[in-house]
Structures are given as structure tokens and as C-alpha cells.
Amino acid sequence: MKKQYAVGFGALLLVWGIVGFFLPDSGVVTEAVAPSLWGNLLYVVTGIAWLASSSSEEASKMSARVIGVVYALLAVVGLFTDEILGVIQATLTNEIIMIVLALVSLSAGFCKCSCGAASTDSAPNKDEQA
Numbered sequence: 001m002k003k004q005y006a007v008g009f010g011a012l013l014l015v016w017g018i019v020g021f022f023l024p025d026s027g028v029v030t031e032a033v034a035p036s037l038w039g040n041l042l043y044v045v046t047g048i049a050w051l052a053s054s055s056s057e058e059a060s061k062m063s064a065r066v067i068g069v070v071y072a073l074l075a076v077v078g079l080f081t082d083e084i085l086g087v088i089q090a091t092l093t094n095e096i097i098m099i100v101l102a103l104v105s106l107s108a109g110f111c112k113c114s115c116g117a118a119s120t121d122s123a124p125n126k127d128e129q130a
Helices: 002-021 028-033 037-055 057-080 092-110
Strands: none
Touching: 002 037, 002 057, 002 092, 037 057, 057 092
């Protein structure tokens, strides 16, 4: 299931980063998100990394953990500064995006559950119940 998260969010971030390069210099979306070269590159690189890790569950899990920690740190830094690392403007929208990405990534990376898949080991046997 972690592979589906990696593909879905990797594609979403890749598209978001690419679209950010083509947003106009002014407008409602531009003012809310404040896209920058470095912010768009961050989303593109994150999307590519997540898509590249989607080949196996273990790689997807590790990339989700790393991406989650990175975005959590960026979100925390953004709470205390106007610019994250001096290159990404810390707007409310950017903070929300980073917090959501961190939470989704960390939950996908550290989830111990089978994410809805039924396990044959835990299912009770009808013969054993009698």
C-alpha cells in the first residue's frame, strides 16, 4: 500500500512543482502560495524521489519517512521565519501544505498496519472455534 502512496503523492508533487513554474506573477493563487524557483524545485525533486522509490514497499516506506521528517522540519522552521532557509517564502498556504505532507508521509512511513489488507494469520479458523 505504501507504493500507492508513493506513486500518488509523487505524481501530485511533481505536477504541483511543474505548474508552479508557469503560474503568473500575480493573482490569488500566486499570492497564497508564493511560488519560487527553490520551492518548485523542492516539490519536483520530492515528487521524483517518491516516484523513484515506488518500486518496492521497503523503499517507499523509507522515502516516506525521510520526506516526512524533511517537510516537518521545514514546516517548523517556517513557523518562526518569513523565509524557509532564505529561499522559500513561509506563507500560511505553504505551511499547511508542508504540515499535511509531513503528516501523510510520516503516517505512511511508520504505519505498522497492513492498510486494509486482510491477513490470513490473524483470521480465526472455524475448526479451532468449535
